[in-house]
Amino acid sequence: MSRKYFGTDGVRGLVGESPITPGFAMKLGWAAGKALANQGNSRVLIGKDTRISGYMLESAMEAGFVAAGIDVAFLGPMPTPAVAYLTRTFRGEAGVVISASHNPYHDNGIKFFSADGTKLSDEVELEIESWLDKEMDCVPSEQLGRATRVSDAAGRYIEYCKATFSREYSLKGLRIVLDCAHGATYHVAPPVFTELGAEVITIGNEPNGTNINAQCGATHLDALQKKVVEVRADFGIAFDGDGDRVMMVDGDGTKLDGDIILFILAKHWQKKGIQFGGVAGTLMANMGLELALKERGIEFARSKVGDRYVVELLKQKGWTLGGENSGHILSLDHASTGDGIVAALQVLQVLAETGQSLEQARSGMTMLPQVLINVRFSGNTAPLEAESVKQAVANVEQELAGRGRVLLRKSGTEPLIRVMVEGEDEVLVRALAQTIADEVARVDSVA
Incomplete structure (x- = not known):
């Protein structure tokens, strides 16, 4: 049975349009409450990032949960x-x-998230969706849920993050630039790194409800790269709006994405004899990561795009390290989901233990040129099924002659077709990717 509302990462859309409306949020809270109540459960925790619409949706979900007899505890702005x-x-x-x-x-x-901090199973999401199709009711007044606020949520999480970094080491002597994307890490990431001893310079830490991810954070590294060079920092760390992604830049402003972070951790952990099994990546992982791990005898496997699929692969394999090149890093020995702060601290742990710079720690992996073009489409067409698009892909694969990869997929969160081409020659790769992207756009325009 397919899911009607849940995508690869929950329910998402434009605020004010279905399904991201206060009415739907209330119904979703009620439906989730009913599904939980059927399992004998009674309390949920609600956190949010810094978007102005979070207040509206938070209140609406509270009403739905309470109507279903579920207690609610508000965490305020907090990373995922x-x-x-x-x-x-x-x-x-x-x-x-x-x-x-x-x-x-x-x-x-x-x-x-489930009670153990992992994404809900497909079965539970389907149970919630079955309640969404029913008429909303309300439990008797004496059974209504109650709402409270967790006043020390930020402090608890800060201490948790710090505890993932060994007490044998500190960050003293390091100058670090943090870009919090005007998002949920703005009030927790700076204290974590400061209290561990680093000199911290923070940008993107003044959220106003509408500037989240705006030319900053893990998806827009220009500001961080410029600041790192300007203040002569050792390196920079960027999070996305909800803090589950991390990107880094070294002292000269060079970008380190999730694939490089995975390589740094895997290489060091193997040398230390830490058991992690292998590394799980996605279809988007750079071939350079796969080749570098293979040279070291470290097994590598790919999942579909989406951190929930990486987690599924890790559990299937019995491994603990995986992630996406977009910066979702999963270290199941430290966290149950992607955690940008914790992942960054694991890289800094490597630097502390080896005495290396970030530039030195990343040595041994050569990234193959990889070009990703996002093509916005109407959402009502299926350009990936068009024969002309398939032919364009076939032509590119023939041109690459086995020395690269082509991947086309729909975004799970936006009306985008993602066109990725990877190979040895960046100029050629870019031209080939644009050829496919142009054909996808053409097919959509005439549909």
Whole structure:
């Protein structure tokens, strides 16, 4: 049975348009409450990022949960991984995050975590969707849920993050630039790195409800790269709007994406004898990562795009390290979901233990040129099924002659077709990717 509302990462869309409306949010809260109540559960925790629409959706979901007889605990603006962690800590039966992650402020979304801090199973999401098709009711007054606020949520999460960094080391002597994307990490990331001893220079830490991810954060590194060079920092760290992604730049402003971060961790952990099994990436992972791991005898496997699929692959393999080149890093020994702050601290742990710079730690992996072009489409057409698009892909694959890859896929969160081409020659790769992208756009325009 296919899901009607839930995508790869919850329910997401433009605020004010279905399904991201206060009416739907209330119904979703009620439906989730009914599904949880059927399992004998009674309390959920709700966190959000810094989008102005979060207040509206938070209140609407509260009404739905309470009407279903479910208690609600508000966490305020908190990173997605913090909600996962606090759901476990407070023994909540579920966690709710109101966020559209790396999207602009006018988008928002609602995603859920289970009691153990992992994404809800397909079965539970389908159960929630079955309640959405029913008429909403209200439990008797004496059974209504209650709402409270967790006043020390930020402090608890800060201490949790710090605890993932060994007490044998500190960050003293390091100058770090943090870009918080005007998002949910703005009030938790700076204290974490400062209290561990680093000199921290922060940008993107003044959210106003509409500037989240606006030319800043993990999806727009220009400001961080410029600041790192300007203040002569050792390196920079960028999070996205909800704090589950991380990107880094070294001292000269060179970008380190999720694939390079995975390589740094895997290489070091193998040398230390830490058991992690292998590395799980996605279809978008750079071939350079696969080749570098293979040279070291480290197994690598690919999943569909989406951190929930990486987690599924890790559990299937019995591994603990995986992620996406977009910056979702999963270290299941440290966190149950992608956590930008924790992942950055694991890289800094490598630097502390080896005495290396970030530039030195990344040595041994050569990234193949990879070009990604996002083509916006109407959403009512299926350009990936068009024969002319398939032929364009076939032509490009013939041109690459086995020395590269082509991948086309629909975004799970936006009306975009993502065209990725990878190969040895960047100029050629860019031209080939544009050829396919142009054909996708043409097919959509005439549909």
